[in-house]
Amino acid sequence: MSRIAYFGPQGTFTEQAARVLAGGEELFPVETVRLAMTAVRTGEADAACVPIENSVEGVVPATLDALSESTPLVAVAEAILPIRFSVLTRRGSGDVKTVASHPHALAQVREWLEANLPDAHPVASSSTSAAAVGVLEGQFDAAVCAPVAVEHYDLEVLATDVADVTDAATRFLLVRAPGELPEPTGADRTSVVAAAANRTGTLAELLTELATRGINLTRLDARPTRNNFGEYRFFIDFEGHVAEPRILDALTALRRQCRNLRFLGSHPRADGTRTTIEPGFGNDDFVDAAVWADAVRKGDLA
Template structure:
């Protein structure tokens, strides 16, 4: 049976995302994002489920860095979860003095903590569920967790539905080694990571390859190339599927221009939003234009 490694332990948001993406695969938790990616690279898992971006706190850098380095992995599916938290504490705690969670979770409840647990010092844990485990062990007084965590960690519920920003969401990826790609649906997302050359206008040139083909970006993040101070790689997500001529053409152009470009997948969007098509930038426009050039080359048209 195939297996999906997810960023755990049990009771994380990532587990919920993995359950929503899994078919009959067996799920197993690992302690870190990097361990989830490694288990696929080593063949211990067929796929990994990890968070990639949050609407309040931005990119999950461990995922981005882990995808840019070592053996390639590609995203074949994504999940988008609404994020509101439950705050759990040990029964014996009267005043909460320490509250643990994943850094992305703490960032999403900063105001709530200041107002409701003013004496609590925030402490970073490897995940929301790891924070609940630490509270059970007596290391901290309270944890900011996913709502499902209470089913795994019987702690006292101090608050539910906690979120500084209503409608916060996190997007998760299901990653596999390169192989067959999901079919295009018309509402797809393609992801790449590219290192632009270190010269004036290099990033603008790279982005213009997408803009001139009418390709709408959905995310752009820069991450340092470790060991090269001042050098960055760019993670770019955009609408469309590599099977489409305009997307294929853009990737070929980026391959020509960039020091380094890695394909990170084309898969259906979880929100089902169809790609924006600018006038003259539909797939048929590209196919017809190529057919015209072919005919011109053969002397059949002018």
């Protein structure tokens, strides 16, 4: 049985995603996203489940940073979960003066808090479940949690179905040490991180390599390299799988433009959206063109 580290403690949305992605395996919680990936890097875990992006609040910076540091890891699967929160308090407690949660969760319930708990001061915690633990321990009065948290922590439900934006969703990744890649399905996502040189047009050049091969981006984020002020790493997700000639061709071009390129995996998309391929950009077109160019090189165009 594999050991899967997830961003905990018990009852986080990430635990639910881990159950979707690796339900039959042994799951264990760790306190931060970074520690989940460290567990894979040290061999303590075979894989880690971490949140990557939310439809309301955007990317999870801790995940991007941990993916780009230390030894490479690759995403092999993803899950998308609908996000609606429960607000939990201590049994029999009175006024709610502080309400804690993960910053991504607080950002998704700002309007609800203003309307329903206007006097409560929001406090950031390391995860939604860490906030529930904090309420149990008397550090905060309320926690904004995943609905399942109430099954793990002896707290009272103040409100359910809390969300400023209906249909909010978070995407989670299962990451492993590099090895065999998942098979292409026709509905795949490939991810890279590029530390581009700080000169005019480098990001445009990288994106052009994808655009000229008819490759559609699904996400673009920048994070500081932390070394020199104003220097950034670009996290680029796009449709397709590295097993496809057109994607391999694009990756090769990105590597030529950018020596500091890290491959973060190719895996099936959770939403099943099939890759759109415009005429002239299909894998057969790339193979045919390569065969033709080879024949040209050999003088074999009869």
